Structure formats: structure tokens, C-alpha cells
Amino acid sequence: MIAKIPPTSTRPALPRTIWMLGLVSLFMDISSEMIHALLPLFLTTTLGASVALVGVLEGIAESTAAIVKVFSGYISDRIGRRKPLILMGYGLGALSKPFFALATATFPVFAARFVDRIGKGIRGAPRDALIADVVPPEIRGRAYGLRQGLDTAGAFIGPLLAIALMALFNDNMRAVFWFAVIPGLIAAACVLLGVEDRAAGPEAPRRAPPIRLGDLRQFSRAFWGIVGIGVLFTLARFSEAFLILRAHDEGLPLALAPMVLVTMNVVYSLGAYPAGAWSDAASPRLLLLLGLGALIGADLLLALAPGLIWTFAGVALWGVHLAITQGLLSKLVAQHAPERLRGSAFGLFNSATGVAMLAASIIAGLLWDQLGPAATFLAGAGFALLTAVLILAQAATRSRPAGAK
Template sequence: MAERKIFGLGKNVFFTGLVSLFMDISSEMVYPLVPLFLTGVLGTTKTTVGIIEGIAEATASILKVFSGWLSDKLGKRKFLMTIGYGVSAASRPLIAVSNTWFQVLTARFIDRVGKGVRTSPRDAIIADSTEKEKLGLAYGFHRSMDTIGAVIGPGIAFALLLLSKDNLRLVFYASTIPGIIAVAIIILFIKEKKRAVGEAKAPPRLSISSFNGPFRSYIVVIAIFSLGNFADAFLVLQAENAGISRELIPIVYVLFNIVYALSSAPLGALADKVGFKNMILASFLLYSLIYLGVAFSSSPIHIWILFPIYGVYKGMTDGTQKAYLAVLAPKEQKATAFGVYHTVSGVMLLPASIIAGFLWDNIGPYATFLYGSAMSLAAAVFFAFTGRQDRA
């Protein structure tokens, strides 16, 4: 009997999207406020912000390759998802009680450990539950659900800040609740897909050499781009620098996420038609132009224009990059492949964010964003000459 679809997608895809919606409500209640908490309340430098975000994301990414490999080896994707989301939910109150930047780093580290454990198995569950010709739509839908949560989260944060007179710690405490709901959905509704008899093979090798040439070339592209794709915390700081008040920062973030949420699914479906490589190339070029604009932004209106366009870029790229990866990766190494992808992009985030912070502190904000723009353009050129054209 065929599985009953929800919005034309498998149940696992739908409920995984719902999990991400609630976890992103939790995350985005916290994330846009952390750099303001660090610089405004704890008095840290921009370089320190870059180090904290870089270490946190690099930690998550290093773990993603191991969790992906373990998921392929054990065939236990749901279990690793539950552990990962649970750890992240438990980290929220730790930020609220922090009084030093090192305590914030510890809380962010724990949160990203959870992300590192859950992401590759989650992405593999989506691939396992989706027909090849619907991969772009499936990952686009997931990013839409994730981003709807990212719209709701800052909205809740904004309301709580108004009601509590800028009590950041209260927002951090409240963010625990949607995280717990996300874990409950995994336990109750995600169904592990059992391996067919005779499908099990030798444990996958934890080595990039076991993948084909197009996959390895794609990972190099992601590494180049990620070296200039520093933490979004710097966008938040530039928004404040350009004249956006602290109370309005979550609203700017909501606007960005509304566009991101509305564009992810249709742009994912469009990528299924025009080819993943073409969509990824277009996203790199758009990113370069956006960061060029941010580099020279000097008034609130520039931020109100550029943040929604950045949402379009996110809608073009996140799901499409994963769908392209799913086409390139062997079936028995899907989660390992996602782990390699996330690890490379995240490890690059550490030097990217440190470089961004250093440029900001020693030259100026414009240098930070010009650097990001140049690296994205370099990735586009390399991908244009090396990437395999492959439609779903």
C-alpha cells in the first residue's frame, strides 16, 4: 500500500519540516539577540563575536560528518535526530544565566553539538523518503518550514522585549519551550525507514576518497564559498551600525525570514526544472551583489531593502545545494555525504568569522562584506568550470 502523502510529500518529510519549524522558533528567538547581548550587555569586541560564532559552527560541522557516517552504519536516523534536538533544547537556559562571553561560548558550543548530531541524519531521512524528481521540492519545503519558524521566533522575541523592557534573558529562557515541542514531534511522528533485506552493505568508509570526482569538486566549491560566508551575526551588527534600533532588529530579521520562507519551496521546485547547478550559480552571484551592497550601507533604508533580498538568496541556495548533493552521493553513503558537506562548510566558518571580525575591528565593516562578496564570486567562477550539470 502506497504511503499517504501530505502536500504531495512523504509523512517523514512533512513532520521533519514541522520539527525544524519549532526548533527554528527556538533558535531564532535567541540567535539575532546573541551578538547584541555579547556587545551591549557583556561588552565584548566584534572579533570575540566572530570567534564565538566560528567555534560554535565549526563544532557542529565537525560532528556532522561523524553523525552522518554513524547514521549510515547503524541505519538509526531517528535516534540521532532525537539526541541532537534534545541537546540543543537543553542549551537554551544556559545562555540566559551567562555573565561572561566564555559562558555564552559554552552554551553556543552545546547547542551546536546538538545541531552537529542531528543535521546529517535529518537530511538523509528526507532523501530516503523522497523520489528523485521531487528532491528540490522536498528540501525547499523543509527550508520553508524551517524559515517560517525563523519568522515566528524573532516575532515572539520582539513581543517579549517590548513587554519586558529589553529583558534579553527572559527571551532566552522562553526559547526552551518550542525546542521541547520539536523533540516530542520526532518521538511521536517520525518513522524510521527499515533497510530492505539484502540492502545492508559493509560499513561506509569515513573518507572523501570513496566519493566520485563531481562530488569532491562540489565540496571544493562549497569550501571556497564558505570561507567568505561568515556568521550572520555580522549582518545583525551592520544593521545596528546603519541605524536600526535594537528593538527593530528582530523585525528586520522577521522580514528576511518571511521572504526566505515564501521563496524556498517555489525556488526549490524551479531548481528541479532548470537544474541545480544553474540555481546554485545564480545564488552565488546574488550573494556577491548583496554583500557588495551591505558593505556600503549607511542608513536604515539600505538594510530594509537588502535583508529581504538576502532572504531570496537563502531561498535559492539552502535546499538546492542539498538536493544537488543528494544526486551526486551514493545511496549507501547519503548521510555521510551530507556530513562531509556540512563539516566542510562549517569548518570554513571559523576562519571566515575570525577574518570577518578582524577586518571589522581593524579596517571597517565595509572590508568585512567586500571580502565575503569576493569569495562568493570566486566560488561561482570555479563552479562554472568544474560543476556537473545535473537535473533531478
């Protein structure tokens, strides 16, 4: 049964730090997506890389970010502070941007992407834990949805700027990469000047006690269940680089390649906050299944429906599934983690999904090179369907009376 949403007047207001974290994410995503919208084609058309290599690069980059989150989450729990790691992470992201413009071979691109994703890993778990630190449980869905919505607004503003700059500079991708440095630096400045750290109460020690391996026992079965669901989701949702390559295969001109991420992220941004608010009142299982349905529909369109119109319809459905599920998964991690280990919980979750992203992107790239684009997206639909079946089976098991056969 779905609970009633409380009247707006009775809800606590979102703290200033949440809005500032949203603006930080906005500017950093503008910077990153100006590059990411062009990077797959820069690698394949300018530097001569294969699609399989693009898959490996994306997988390693994203999994690196996720694995680093384990350590940054642990450290933020250990020192009792979040902001220093958040600042370090966004600072590294900003500093990596010039190296994309300077790259003349695949290895420098790999190195720049690696540093950028290390920065993402350092900031991710402390940032998500800080949101849970400063927001009461009854509005956490809204808080995660707001940050994700602003983050994703940057993810479509960045590609739009890339399109305009590509037209201005006659398809010179390196010039676009140079312009991406500016919003990255603004993001780091916003952290430094606008984000307030968690408040340590008067009863809190100056330094938290060390976290031991035995503390893993404090994580409930429900938490590990969320980790498992996140891993399966990630296997079904490989890198968005493959969406760009698919649209290019269907005839999208190089200068308009960023429109793929614009389309996906407009839908994602518009849906993230309403979906977050909905998650404060609705069944998580229902929202997860709706998100998986959208992902399966996206994969089937991208695999089987020819033409750019259907390709962009699939890209839009991809954005729908992200809007419904990504903030929800963050909320569920915060809900089922012990407060003292909240940063570590986000680190563990993101580490597991990062390893899955590496596997998913490598598999997607190999399938693309060996069997074609349709095989890549059909495999994604298969993983999504398997995830939905397991969620339904888990629900049936929980609802079965004790002793029933």
C-alpha cells in the same frame, strides 16, 4: 536546456515524515532564533565582548556543528537508523536553551552555544539523509525546499516573538531567552512522536557493514566538486550575526534588532520551496550563479549604501541567495553520493563547509574591528565573485571539445 516540469498529478506525494521534519525544524528554529536574534547585542552590550570575539564564537559554534555531522552521518550509515541521532540532536538543542538566560559572562554563552551546535551537528546529516531515503529522486528538490521553508518560517517567527517579548519585558533579553525553551521542547517531542525512521527492506542486513576510510574512493569527482562549491559559498557567506551588528550601527534600536533576521528569513522562507521545485527541472549551474549574484548584491548594499532602508534591502537579498542555493546544495549532495554512504556524504559536506564558516567568521570579525563594516562585506562580495568565476570556468572546461586548446 531546461526540462519540463511534470504535471502536478503525476508527481508522488511528499511522505508524512517530510512534513514532520519540517515542523520539527519550524519549532526548533523559533527557539534558536529568539536567542540568536539578540545574542550578538547581548554579548557586545550586556557582556562587553568585542565584535572580533563574536566572530570567533559564531565561527567555532557553526564549525563545531558541521564537524560533528561527519561522525553522526557515519554512525547513521553504520547502524542503518537515522531517528535516534535526530532525536538526540534536537534534545541537546532544547536542553541548551536555559543556559543562555543564566549566563553572566562570555564563557557560559560560549558553552551553551557549543552544546546547541553539537546538537545541530548530531541531527543534521542523519536528517538530510533521511529525506533522501524516503523521497524519490524526482521530487527531492521539493522535499528539501519544503523542510527548508518551514525551518526558515521558524527563523522569522522566532525574532518576531523576541520583538514582542522585548517590548513586554522592557528590553530584558534574559526573559526572552527563558521563553525560547518552550518551542525547543516541542520540537524534541515532535521528533519522538511524529518522525518515522528509514524503512529497511527485507533484503537489508540488521546492521550495515562498517564503513572504511577506503570507502572515500566511492565518492565521485562530481561529489567532491559540490563540496568545493559549498566551501567557497561559505567563505562568501559568514555568520548572520554581522547583519544584526550592521543594522544596529545604522541606528536600528536594540528592541527591533530581531527585525534583521525576520526580514532575511521571510524572504528565505517564501523562496525556499519554489526554488526547490525549480531545482527539480532547471540547471544547477544557473541557480548557483543566480544565488551568487544575489549575495554579491547584498554585500555591496551592506558595504556601500548608507541608511537602514538600504541595509534592509541588502538583508533581503541575503535571504534570496539562501533560498536559491541551500536546498539545491543538499539535493546535489544526495544526488552524487552512493546510497550506502548518504549520511557520511552529508557529514563530509557539512564538515568542510563548517571549517570554512569558522575561517569566514573570524576573518569577518577581524576586518570589522580593524577596517570597519564595509571591509567585511566587500570581502564577502569578493569571495562570491571568485566562486562565480570558478563555476563559469568549470563549465567552459567541460564544454570544450577533447583536444581543443
